[in-house]
Amino acid sequence: MPELPEVETVRRGLEQRFVGRLIEHVEVGRERTVRRTSRLAVIDGLTGVTATAAQRRGKYLICPLDSGDSMMIHLRMSGRVLIDPVSSPRPLHTHVVLHLAGPEAEELRFVDPRTFGEVVVYDPDNASVEMPELGRLGIDPITDGLSRSQLAALVGGRSRQLKALLLDQSIIAGIGNIYADETLHAARLRHDRLSNSLRPVEVTRLHQAIHDTLNAAIAAGGSTLKDTQYVDIGGQGGWFQVSHRVYDREDQSCLTCGRAVIRRVIAAGRSTCFCPRCQK
Template sequence: MPELPEVETVKRTLNELITGKRIRSVTVKLPRIIQRPAEPEQFADALAGHTIQSVERRGKFLRILLDGLVLVSHLRMEGRYGVYAADEPAELHTHVIFHFDDDTELRYKDVRQFGTMHLFMPGEELELPPLNKLGIEPLEPEFTLEALRGKLAHRTSKIKPLLLNQEYIVGLGNIYVDEALFQAGIHPERTADSLAKAEWERLHESIRATLERAVAAGGSSVKSYVNGQGEMGMFQHQLLVYGRKDEPCPSCGRPIHKSVVGGRGTHTCPHCQPLKAARAANKSKRAT
C-alpha cells in the first residue's frame, strides 16, 4: 500500500500534470470505486465543467481541489494515476477516466480494485469520513515530541500497531514503521508506556528523518508503486531492515529477523532492538 512518501510524490507529480485542466466529462467503469455520492452518474455529472486548482495530501489520501468541489482519493493497495493522450488506448484495469478539454485524460488504474473516491463541497471533506478522524501529520510543525508522547506514551499496547493507527499519526505504514523503529533502537513489541524519554526522542527524530529521506527519493517501489509520471521510487535501495530478512544488520552485522507483530510482517535486528532486556528494565522500574 502506498504510504506517506509515495502519496506525497504522487501529489507533487499530479500538481505538475493536471493543475489548471478543465474536466469535460468523467467515465466510471467500476462503480464501487465511487463511495460518495451514491451513484457514479452523480459523481460524473458533478465534476463535469470544473477545473482542477491543486492537489493536496492528508495522510495517505489525495485531496484534489477543484473550483467548488474536493475529490478525496485513496489508492489503497495498488491504485495509480497517470495522464495520457485521449487517443491512447486505456490499459486493463483502468476504472475511472477524467476527460480534459485539452484532449488529455487522467486515468485511475487499480488491479486490486480497493481504491476509493469521495466527492465533497470544500471544507466538508475534513468533517466527514474518511478524513475526519485522522491524526497528526508527521512532516508538519504540529508533530512535536510532546505531541507524539501525548498521543501514545500512556498506552499499554505494542508500539508498532500504535504507530500504524492512522487516528494517532497519519501516513505511516509497515515499511516506514519498521525503518523508524530500527533507527530508534526500539523493538516493535515494546509497549508504548515502557519507553523512556530518550527513546521517545529517538523515535520522534527517526520518524521524521525516515519520511523526509523517503520523500526525497520519490518513495519506495517495493511492489508496483509508480508516481503520476510512471516513475518508480528509489528509497527501497536505502531500506535498512524492511524486506531484508536474514541479511546482515547494517549496524551490527547480525541477521535481520522477520516476525509478525499486530498481524503485519515485521523486520528487526534482535541485537540492536532488544526486547528481553527492555522488558526486564521495565519490570524493575515498576517494582521501584
Template sequence: MPELPEVETVRRKLEKKIVGRQIIKVKVLEEKQFFGDPEAIIGRKIKSLWRRAKILVIDIDGLSLLVHLKMTGQIIYLSKGKGLVSVGHPLPFSTDQLPNKTTRIIIDLDDGGKIFFNDLRKFGWLKLLTQKEVKKELSKFGPEPLKKAFTQKYLANKLGQTKREVKTVLLDQSVIAGIGNIYANEVLFRAGINPRRQANSLSDREITKLYQAIRKILSKAIDYGGTSAADQAYVQPDASPGQYQEKLKVYQRDGQKCYRCGGIIKRFKQGSRSTFWCPGCQGTAKNSKTITEN
C-alpha cells in the first residue's frame, strides 16, 4: 500500500496534468468502488489536489473526490495523442489496452485526457463528498509528520501515554498520519530502537532520535519519488519506479547483512505485518542502541 511519500509523489506529479481541466464524463464499471453520484461532477473543473495521510483529495468546484489506492489501486492519466502517466501500482498493459479488465472507473476531461482507476483486488475506492463530509472523513487522522503541528513534544506525549509496542504506535493513523510498514521499519532502524520496545519506556534522547528519524526519512523518500519495493511495485506518474528502495536499510532485507554492523537483518510477524530489524543495531525490547547516520 502506498504510504505518505508515495501518495505525495502522486499528488505532485498528477496535479500538473489535471488541475484546471473540466470533467465531461464519468463511467463507473465497478459500483462498489465509487461512493456518491458520479453525475454530480460532470461539467465541474478540477481545482486542486492535496493529500491527507495516505488519501489523495481532488477538489472539484465545491465537491471533493477522495481516492484511496489500498493494495492494488492505480491511477493512470492518458493525455490525448500522448503517452500515459501511471500512478500507484505497476501498469502491465500497453496504452492500446486501456481500459482493461482491471479498470473500474474512467473520467474523461475536456482536453481529451482520461483518468483510469484500475484495481486488481478491488480494495481501493473513490468517494465524492461535500466539504463538510471531507472534514469529518479526515478528522480521524493524527497530525501530518512533516507539518508544524507534529512536534517532538506531541510525539513524547503520545508515546508516554501507552504501553503498546513503539512500531504499533507509529502505524496508528490516529497518532501520526501516513506512516506505513515500510517507513515504520526504516525510522526505527535509523533511531536505533527495537520495534518491540514499550512506547512509554523510551527515554527523552530516544524520542528525540525517533522524531528526527521520522522527519528525515519521510522527506528523503519524497525527494526520491517514493519506494518501489518488491511487494509494493509502486511507480511514479511517468511509470518509472521510485528510487528510495535503493536507500532502504532493513525493509525486505531479511537474511542480508546490515550495512552498518555486518549482522544479519531479521524478520518477524508483529500483528498482521512483517517487521524487519537489525539485532546488532537496535538492541533488545528492553534497551536500544543509538545510530548516527547522515
C-alpha cells in the first residue's frame, strides 16, 4: 500500500503535470471508484475546471479546483495515478480518465486493480460532512512538520506500543507498515516499547528517524515492492526498497549490526520486522 513517500511522489508529479491544466472532459468507468458520491457528481464536478494546487495530508491527495470544490484521490491498496498520452493504450483497470488541455494530448488515468481506491469531488467548506476522515488526521511529518516537542507530547501523553502509535493515522498521518518498521529500526527502538517509557534521548532518536526515513524515501521516489503496483505519475517505480534494512527481510542478517538475524512477528495486527540486537 502506498504510504507517505509514495503519495508525496505522486503529489509532486501532479504539481508538475496536472495543476493549471483545464480538464476538458471526464470518463468514469467503474462506479466503485466514485462510490462516495456518484459517477455524475464526479463528471459534473471535474468537467471544465482546473486544479490550482496539489496537496497531501497523510495518504490523501487533495487538489483544490478553480470551481471552489476540491478533488480527493486515495490510492489505498493498488491505486495508480498516471498521466499518459491519449494515444497510448489504457492499462487494464483504468476507472477514471480526465482529458487534459495542453499542447500535448494527454490524460490523467486512475488505475486500480483492487478497486479500494477513491476519487471524490467535495466542497471544502463542508469537508466535515463530505470528507470527515480529513478532520481526524494527525500531524503530517512532511506537510505540517513535526517538531521534537510535538512528538514528545504525542508519545508521552499515551501508553501505546510504538508500532501501533506510528500506524495510527489520527496521531501521525502518512506512516504505514514499511516506514513504521524502517523508522523504528533507524531509531533503535523495538515495536513493542510503550510510548510513554521513552527517555528524552530516545524521543530525539525517534524524531530524527521519522524525518530521515521519510525524506530519504521521498528522495528515492518511494518504494516499489515486487507485489505492489506503485509507480509515479510517469509510470516509473521508486527505488527506496533497496535501502530497506528490516522490512521484508525476515531471517536475513541485520545490515546494521551484521551480528543478528531479522525477526518477524505480528504487532498491531501487522507483519513487523526488527533486529533483536539493534532495537531495544
